[in-house]
Amino acid sequence: MQKLFLPYVFELNKCAKMFKKVALGISGGVDSAVAALLLKRAGYLVEGVFMRNWDSNYEAGFCSDEKDFEDATFVCRKLDIPLHRVYFIKEYWNEVFTVLLNEYENGLTPNPDILCNRFIKFDSFFEHCRNNLGIDVIATGHYANTSFGPFLDKYNENEGVRLLQPKDKFKDQTFFLSQIKQFSLRRCMFPIANLMKSQVREIAKKEGLINVANKKDSTGICFIGKRRFQHFIEEYIETRKGNFIDIDTGQVVGEHSGLHKWTVGQRCCLANWKNAYFIFKKDLDTNDIYVVAGTKHPAIWNNLCFTGTPHWIHSEPIELTQNNVLKCCFRFQHTKPLVACRIVNNSQGLTILLDNNVRALTEGQYAVLYKNGECLGSAKIKEVCRNLDFQTEF
Template sequence: MFKKVALGISGGVDSAVAALLLKRAGFQVEGVFMRNWDNNYEAGFCSDERDFEDATYVCRKLNIPLHRVYFIKEYWNEVFSVLLNEYETGLTPNPDILCNRYIKFDSFFQHCRNNLGIDAIATGHYANTSFGPFLERYNESEGVRLLQPADKHKDQTFFLSQVKQFALRKCMFPLANLQKREVREIARNEGLMNVAKKKDSTGICFIGKNKFQNFIEEYIETKKGHFIDIDSGQVVGEHGGLHKWTVGQRCGVPSHKDAYFVFKKDLVTNDIYVI
């Protein structure tokens, strides 16, 4: 039923090994590298040029076609604009969840289905579904359930929690039954040295090495307010904007020896209550 598969390949070890496992399982694999952020016009940063080189290296090594697609407009409208709006209203959104829902498992899925004629998509996420890592238990008449992978320390199901059924039903997760150390070992054994030792990407991709609080100032107006001790009601310091802080975050106040933690944010007074 499933013969031609489009794999989202990022230039990292996980998607590289996912590609290898798909080929070993007999699928016709099309590698797709997504670019979602434009460094030429925006204040953010994205390491996709280096990642694209690594993705190209992997696909050449495995003899897989590589396509480069651009979802910059979609990312701005569906992810980044939503992110800014929620920060302005005192919330702390997760861009990875938004990106998976609207870009990697929507725009990507639709593009591959319409332009590459694929039967399914695949990613290097550490996750599984009730249909199995390679859709071996696929059932047209059933809904699919998102399941945890074998490696609980790398479990990424939280970030996939809002992916819609129409895409999740046709998605393979080749790494579902592997530990991270096994993935790196497979890459080394296959001679994929460029990615075998590559560090995992962490944090928000377009911020790079910048501090989040400095980055967000480029897009959201800074409105200073007070840090207020929730127990005493006393002002203990000043903050540079509600959008820079999230509930539970540690915040050092120069006038106090011990650290405070954000308890809640007041949108009306622009104050942050700490404990």
């Protein structure tokens, strides 16, 4: 067990002379608990901060944070570190939830986790800790790394910082961090960057953090809980019925109760049809949804999309400014493999051409870009080129 800690203690102690007090975002899960343990073992003054972003008094919402807060309290008492509870309910509503509702109403499929990290966990949280706790840096239990090292041991105030993938590629969370600001990232530690998830759980077990050692990872949108998304969202967006239309036959094959309840590639369980139908495209003007028969229908497999203005975490890649074409890798879903692509700037943002077709490219999602283990940044997908013949000189 001791061998697991020795390299981290060495790295942290080198940096401790520069940064002594750390505010750790502690969620009640195993990852932030082990991050707290590593920081504490290295002699840092650690302040645990538990964020509450959703008001559980809303009838339509759900929040598990009472149980999570109990687990966070257990961890902090075990490690003898103070725990603060802060509320970002207003900020979350304004910066994340209202954006989510607006985009659903406009036929898009947003990503609230990316927005939450940009505006809440690495913005409101960071500013709160600087202004109220007198901290030098923040830390989280994300599986991510930076060019300054997991513990800022390579910190250089004259350099920009790059967001890097962690050792555990399966748990890699840089996708969700692809919109965070350089200012916050420069003062952020990711203590578990060089650990596998299995090692994190092993450390928690051996150190007596039994409440969280085997706790399941949180998935989905936190405030929805076990409710179906379609039942949750109808509490906030007016239901407006429309038709499901087969794009190949033009035939009406069913009826839906709202564009906002569906996303590209999703299966719509329609009775009395031989083949399963999947969402192809939403029509805001007619309120109809076009569908295709079969998950392998070529209409939902595409390789060209256009984005809005990109957010580059460090700086715009030099290839775009010098050669006009950036060769890198792309994903728009956290769990999907990276796909090689070529990118050019256009008047609105980026044009992205993938080397291979991917299923269900979706407007409103983020095109997250990688090269040589670095997360370069991301841009929101504005338009997908579906089933069109085109020529390009990329």
